[in-house]
Amino acid sequence: MFRSIGPRPFKFPTPVVLVATYDENRRVDVMNMSWEGSFGLNTVSFNLNPVRKTLRNIQFTRAFTLCIADVPHIKEVDYFGMVSGNSTGDKFERANLRAEHSARVNAPILVDFPLSLECSVVTIEHEGNLVHIVGRILNTLADERIFDRNGNIDVSKIQGFYYDVFHDDYYSFGERLGSAWSFGAELAGRKPSNQEREE
Numbered sequence: 716m717f718r719s720i721g722p723r724p725f726k727f728p729t730p731v732v733l734v735a736t737y738d739e740n741r742r743v744d745v746m747n748m749s750w751e752g753s754f755g756l757n758t759v760s761f762n763l764n765p766v767r768k769t770l771r772n773i774q775f776t777r778a779f780t781l782c783i784a785d786v787p788h789i790k791e792v793d794y795f796g797m798v799s800g801n802s803t804g805d806k807f808e809r810a811n812l813r814a815e816h817s818a819r820v821n822a823p824i825l826v827d828f829p830l831s832l833e834c835s836v837v838t839i840e841h842e843g844n845l846v847h848i849v850g851r852i853l854n855t856l857a858d859e860r861i862f863d864r865n866g867n868i869d870v871s872k873i874q875g876f877y878y879d880v881f882h883d884d885y886y887s888f889g890e891r892l893g894s895a896w897s898f899g900a901e902l903a904g905r906k907p908s909n910q911e912r913e914e
Contacts, residue, residue: 728877730875731748731885734769736769738771738800746800748761759832760849764844765841770846770848778834779820779834780833782831783875833853833854835850
C-alpha cells in the first residue's frame with residue numbers, strides 16, 4: 716500500500732556539490748547544495764533564493780565553478796551550508812581551504828577537491844520565489860589521483876557523498892554493483908557485457 720505525502724522533491728540520491736564564486740571585491744564565496752541538476756552534455760542548472768550572496772556574485776561575474784564535495788572535507792562542506800557569506804565575510808578563509816583563479820571563467824577553483832566544473836552563465840530567470848540559473852560547462856578539471864589505469868575517472872576515488880532529503884543526513888556512496896547494460900541484458904534479449912574494470 717502507498718501513502719500519499721503530497722508534492723515533495725524527493726529524488727534520490729542528491730549528491731552534495733559546492734558552488735564557488737567571486738564577489739565584487741574578488742573575495743571567494745562558497746555555498747553547499749544538493750539540488751543541482753544537469754541536462755545535455757555540458758549544461759547544469761540550479762535554483763537560488765534571491766537573498767543568497769552566491770546569486771549576487773553570479774549576477775556580477777556571470778560565472779561559477781561547481782565541485783564535487785568529498786568525504787575527507789565533510790566538516791568544511793557542511794560548514795559552507797550552515798553559514799551565510801552575507802553575514803560572515805571571511806567564510807571561506809575560516810574553512811582554511813585553498814582556491815586558485817580559473818583560467819577559463821571569472822570564478823575560483825577549489826583545489827582541495829578532486830573534480831571541478833568551470834561554468835559560464837547562460838541564463839538567470841526568476842521563477843516564483845526562486846531564481847533559476849543555467850550554466851554551460853566550459854571545462855572539467857580532474858585531479859590525477861582519481862583516474863584509473865585506463866585513464867578514466869574512477870568515481871570511488873572521488874569519495875563523494877549525498878544528502879538524505881528524508882532525514883537531513885549525509886551518506887557516502889556504496890559499492891560498485893557491476894556494469895551498466897548487463898543486468899537487464901536477459902530481459903532485453905541481449906548478451907550481457909560482463910566486462911571487468913581495471914582498478
